[in-house]
Amino acid sequence: MNKMKNPEKELTGKVALVTGGTKGIGKAIADELAALGATVVVSARSKPTEGIAYDFIAADLTKSSDNEALAQKITEQYGGLDILVNNVGGTSSPAGGFSVLSDQDWESDLQLNLLAAIKLDKALVPSMMARKSGVVIHISSLNGKLPLYASNFSYGVTKAALNNYSKTLANEVASNGVRVITVSPGMVKTAAMDTFLESYATSIGKSPDEAAQIVMDGLGGVPMNRLAQPEEIAHLVGFLASPKASYITGANYVIDGGTIPTVF
Structure with missing residues (x-):
């Protein structure tokens, strides 16, 4: 009798x-991929004081040298990569529109929200192409499609650039068996969101709370009238990384509680 694969462990061996x-969202995604059977590696600038369940590699992905070192360690320790989730991102730029943003604000947001993903893709995607297999998922933002100039001008602009880059890369590498997908969450209940709203x-x-409502109103309202939980984003990423999504590439999945009123 043929052995059936466990449908709940579709990423076993990946x-x-x-x-x-x-x-935040990154940890929820790591948990989801592990639950689906994948061997998960996580990276961040520094290791958290509390223990983590996955192999950890320290990397500041705004630095080219750290991108190269991370890719080399992945290759040496695991022989390559099947799934890359470019989740790192954020902003510390001030609110108030374009006139309050310094050159450094723009450069920081470009490095963190666009160039970090580009550099890591450049280091890891060629080996996927050589194997004719791989999935790259870029975590973008609703603000890449629906910008808010008053609260996070440069963040939205850099995420829009990430969206365009992701689609362009998808078109280039599809014939080599590599799928590239964008996921654009709306407002998600994380520590980073709490920090942003407080600032x-x-x-x-x-x-x-008033600031959160102002942001939601600025987006045109959130029909579900709440922020997403990180796990809700992770479930979508898990599906897109799985064989069930084998014909999906070049798409941008907005998961925003119904905020965008029509298809862009």
């Missing part, structure tokens, strides 16, 4: 790297 994988609230003289 090696996955999740950048920014020690907290934004301070800058406009409001409470964090």
Whole structure:
């Protein structure tokens, strides 16, 4: 009798790297991929003080040298990579529109939200192409499609650039068996979101709850009237990384509680 694969362990034998994988959306994605059977490696600038369940490699992905070192360690320790989730991102730029943003604000957001993914892809995707197999998932943001100039101008612009890059890369590598997909969450309940809302609230003289409502209103409202949980984003990523999504590439999946009112 032929042995049936466990449908709940569809990623058994696969090696996955999740950048920014020690907290928030990244940790939820790491947990999801592990639950599906993958061997999971996570990276971040520094190892958290609390123990983590996965192999950890320290890397500041805004530095080219750290990208190259991370790729080399993955190759040496695991023989290559099957799934790359470029999750690292964020912003520390001030709210208030384009006039308050310095050159350094723009450079920091470009490095973290666009160039980090480009550099790591450049280091790891060629080996996927050589094997004719691999999945790359870029975690973008709703702000890449629906920008908010008052609260996170440069962040939205850099995520829009990531969206375009991801689609372009998908078109180039599809014939080599590599799928490239973008996932664009709306507002997600994470520590990073809490920090952003606290900072934004301070800058406009409001409470964090009021600031959250202002951001949601600025997006045109969130029909589900709540923030997403990280696990809800992770479930989508797990599906897209699995064989069930084998014909999906070049797409941008918005998961925003219905915020965008129509298809872009």
